[in-house]
Amino acid sequence: MQNDNLKFKNKKNYLPNKNNIYNFIFALIILTTTFFIGNWYIPKKLNEINHEKIKNQNLSEKREDFIKNFTKLGQNRIYLAEVYYRNKKESEKIDILDRAWENYYNSVMLWNEENLLFPLFIKDYFSNDLQKEFYDVLQKRLVSLHEEIIKLRDNKEAKNIDELIESAKNEMFIFSEKLISIK
16 A cells, blocks of 8 residues: 555656646747747748848949949040040041041030930939039039130130149049949
8 A cells, every 4th residue: 555655656756746837838839939930930030141141242233333323424525525636636537536536426416415314323322412513513514625625626715724734634533533432
């Protein structure tokens, strides 16, 4: 009988008490929460962070491409205006002048094709202030230079072309540098 009594006491020790039940429920809640966080929340957040990183990288690449294209077209236009001016000033042969004019004119046409979108991209990628500066400073310098180059081509009195070329070069450099410096 003593043996039976001992078995009964051992069975009683195996029955859970209230604290064990609460501990089990708490552990189950912690396990479920950890499972939820580890399998859903953390991967979702990491995916969002990765998506944002890719978006920023794509924007940065688009801005860099824009800056390269913008600067190349602008510098090319100014350089070819200077080539035409120097050739005209040196009284080069007509075929050299015609080729220089054609190159300059083509650079103006390329600039103008892109210029429809330049202000929009400047505003979108950078700021309203830079868009305003583009219109008020850089574009005005290029137009002034172009007007004097046309006068020169038409054998009319052209004024301050050396100064206009230097001014356009400086403004293009300063404006491009501003675009590059903005992150």
